[in-house]
Amino acid sequence: MKIKKLEERFFYLLMILSTSFLAILLLFIVSIIIYKGLPSLSWEMLSQTPKGGYYLGREGGLLNAIVGSAYLASGAVILALSVSLPLSLAMNVHLRNNKRIINSIRLILDLLWGIPSVVYGAFGFTIMIYLGIKASLLAGIITVSVFILPIMVRAMDEVMKNVPFTLLESAFSLGSTKREVAFKVVTRQCFPGIITAVLLAFGRGIGDVAAVLFTTGYTDNIPTSLMDQTATLPLAVFFQLGSPIPEVQNRAYAAALILTIIILTISVVTRFLSRKYHKTRIN
Amino acid sequence: MDNPIISIQNLNLYFGKQHVLRNINIEIPKNKVTVILGPSGCGKTSLLKTLNRLNDLHDDVKINGKVFLDNEDILNTTADITRIRKKMGLLSQKPSPLPMNIFNNVAYGLRINGIRRKKKLRPLVEKHLIEANLWDEVKDRLKDPASRLSIGQQQRLCLARGLAVNPEIILADEPTSALDPISSTVIEKQFIELKKHYTIILVTHVLRQARRIADHIVFMYMGEVIEQGSAKEFFQNPQQEKTKSYLKGAFN
Numbered sequence: 393m394k395i396k397k398l399e400e401r402f403f404y405l406l407m408i409l410s411t412s413f414l415a416i417l418l419l420f421i422v423s424i425i426i427y428k429g430l431p432s433l434s435w436e437m438l439s440q441t442p443k444g445g446y447y448l449g450r451e452g453g454l455l456n457a458i459v460g461s462a463y464l465a466s467g468a469v470i471l472a473l474s475v476s477l478p479l480s481l482a483m484n485v486h487l488r489n490n491k492r493i494i495n496s497i498r499l500i501l502d503l504l505w506g507i508p509s510v511v512y513g514a515f516g517f518t519i520m521i522y523l524g525i526k527a528s529l530l531a532g533i534i535t536v537s538v539f540i541l542p543i544m545v546r547a548m549d550e551v552m553k554n555v556p557f558t559l560l561e562s563a564f565s566l567g568s569t570k571r572e573v574a575f576k577v578v579t580r581q582c583f584p585g586i587i588t589a590v591l592l593a594f595g596r597g598i599g600d601v602a603a604v605l606f607t608t609g610y611t612d613n614i615p616t617s618l619m620d621q622t623a624t625l626p627l628a629v630f631f632q633l634g635s636p637i638p639e640v641q642n643r644a645y646a647a648a649l650i651l652t653i654i655i656l657t658i659s660v661v662t663r664f665l666s667r668k669y670h671k672t673r674i675n
Numbered sequence: 676m677d678n679p680i681i682s683i684q685n686l687n688l689y690f691g692k693q694h695v696l697r698n699i700n701i702e703i704p705k706n707k708v709t710v711i712l713g714p715s716g717c718g719k720t721s722l723l724k725t726l727n728r729l730n731d732l733h734d735d736v737k738i739n740g741k742v743f744l745d746n747e748d749i750l751n752t753t754a755d756i757t758r759i760r761k762k763m764g765l766l767s768q769k770p771s772p773l774p775m776n777i778f779n780n781v782a783y784g785l786r787i788n789g790i791r792r793k794k795k796l797r798p799l800v801e802k803h804l805i806e807a808n809l810w811d812e813v814k815d816r817l818k819d820p821a822s823r824l825s826i827g828q829q830q831r832l833c834l835a836r837g838l839a840v841n842p843e844i845i846l847a848d849e850p851t852s853a854l855d856p857i858s859s860t861v862i863e864k865q866f867i868e869l870k871k872h873y874t875i876i877l878v879t880h881v882l883r884q885a886r887r888i889a890d891h892i893v894f895m896y897m898g899e900v901i902e903q904g905s906a907k908e909f910f911q912n913p914q915q916e917k918t919k920s921y922l923k924g925a926f927n
Contacts, residue, residue: 488732488734489733490734556771557732558767558769558771559773560732561729561765561771562765562773562836563773564732564760565729565765565837565846566760566765566784566836566837566840567784567788567840568787569787572787580773580774
């Protein structure tokens with residue numbers, strides 16, 4: 393009896409410890425970024441592109457990288473979503489009875505998920521050379537969308553797998569076609585999960601350095617077309633952190649802070665919106 | 676029987692290697708309540724779901740035999756399955772409303788049949804909610820999510836939703852098993868009301884329910900039809916030994 397109690401105690405303690413470890417880690421990361429970045433964060437940094445000498449610690453800002461990252465991540469998310477939503481719906485509605493095909497698709501996606509992003513970057517780069525395309529926003533969008541695609545599909549797939557079978561049955565028994573069941577019933581039922589999948593992919597896409605290192609180039613200008621080179625926030629962090637000048641290094645933390653704020657804001661806003669749909673969900 | 680609406684001939688159904696339905700021959704009369712009766716696991720639900728081809732959703736099902744609905748063999752047809760399904764509304768054991776508000780749950784069936792204008796939808800939705808005896812309870816909260824209704828109300832909403840596709844037949848798979856006695860009575864009364872316009876096929880293992888509302892009875896045991904006929908005959912003068920012992924409560 394005593395051993396059982398001790399066991400309970402031990403695992404309870406372990407749970408508390410690991411939870412607080414995670415919380416402290418998060419707090420630690422955020423506070424370092426704020427502590428080092430906030431003093432360098434200024435309106436100038438958010439509203440201007442780099443002027444000559446910016447990378448030596450003089451005037452200018454990171455608007456090019458902020459806009460570039462926003463373009464890149466939204467483009468990649470839209471492109472990936474237009475493939476992954478139909479694919480995950482097809483896997484869970486149309487191909488439902490074809491376990492063999494579904495399992496192979498899941499295996500392929502899991503393998504793709506496991507490939508490091510730098511490999512996608514190198515792959516994108518090879519294709520670009522082969523096709524004769526220069527580093528550009530478009531090349532970056534395509535590379536990042538390929539990189540976040542498996543994450544998005546698998547995240548949606550996990551949610552759609554759990555749609556109650558009786559719900560599918562009743563939708564079909566009303567005489568719905570597979571397309572109607574997929575887009576009118578399953579999509580609605582899984583809406584919060586789809587949002588989460590998109591957010592997860594967006595976060596990975598906007599924060600990744602390696603996939604864009606070879607594919608987007610880097611420029612001080614805001615891109616005006618898909619074929620322009622573009623700067624991104626993760627690369628801005630990367631370049632500035634490597635500088636020997638302390639002011640520039642601090643600006644790297646400011647850039648990281650901007651990146652974090654963007655991700656947090658988008659995540660809070662979309663979660664709020666998806667809650668509106670959450671209440672019609674059937675358990 | 677003259678002019679049955681559904682006629683099932685030599686139906687066999689397998690889930691993998693399991694022989695679930697054995698050589699079923701049934702005729703179902705029009706505008707009557709036909710009760711498929713039998714102990715749990717005797718294949719009642721599988722039989723019901725064969726009628727609107729819902730067993731197609733499973734991957735390891737094998738079916739042979741013939742099911743005639745309006746002189747069309749629905750098992751061996753090249754016709755669109757959705758058209759066959761629209762001839763029947765299904766009520767399942769546990770109500771599963773669609774993930775949308777009350778109005779749209781009923782309007783869903785109308786919309787997939789091509790009725791999209793709000794002006795036309797509104798009176799039809801009202802009509803079907805009245806038919807399902809739910810209108811008075813929900814008329815002021817049509818925008819509320821269906822999941823907020825009580826489970827008895829949800830079942831009636833599913834009935835209204837099924838009626839909205841304008842079916843000839845209502846398939847009900849133990850529709851009252853998850854409901855409280857009062858809600859069950861409401862549903863049962865509704866069935867008696869609805870049989871003027873619809874043919875009702877009800878699956879149940881509750882003998883008392885069958886006594887209350889059945890016009891015609893099909894008694895099944897272990898995947899086979901043991902006895903079928905009018906409810907009066909069945910209860911007063913059962914022919915088979917198995918039926919007699921079932922009516923005495925031997926299998927429950």
